[in-house]
């Protein structure tokens with residue numbers, strides 16, 4: 789799956805909706821979450837559209853590993869290397885945007 793017309797994050801990746809860029813390369817985009825739940829709350833997404841981390845893991849596991857590396861880099865740059873990585877998967881788990889995204893939470897001591 790490449791990109792999806794009615795997808796908020798595809799629109800953000802294309803620059804049709806503004807976002808604050810944290811990191812970008814050929815395959816991956818990272819931007820500030822609009823409603824941060826930690827001092828640093830960054831979303832890391834593949835530029836290609838996959839609905840969920842399950843889909844990404846089966847269709848492009850190298851990109852999933854790359855996303856983890858990008859998260860690690862953000863945590864090293866913005867904090868001391870500690871970070872929480874969250875993939876909400878499915879409606880019942882709180883997924884609201886169906887373009888896979890890693891929530892990278894860091895920048896402070898996090899609540900359990």
Ligand code: 5GP
Pocket residue numbers: 796805807808819820821822823824831875876882883884885886
């Ligand atoms: P989910 O609930 O799907 O795991 O996470 C979606 C995330 O996207 C939420 O944390 C929400 O704050 C963030 N979000 C929703 N709309 C926008 C937007 O237009 N711009 C940015 N930067 N983040 C958004």
Ligand code: ZN
Pocket residue numbers: 791792795796797798799836837838886887
């Ligand atoms: Zn998308």
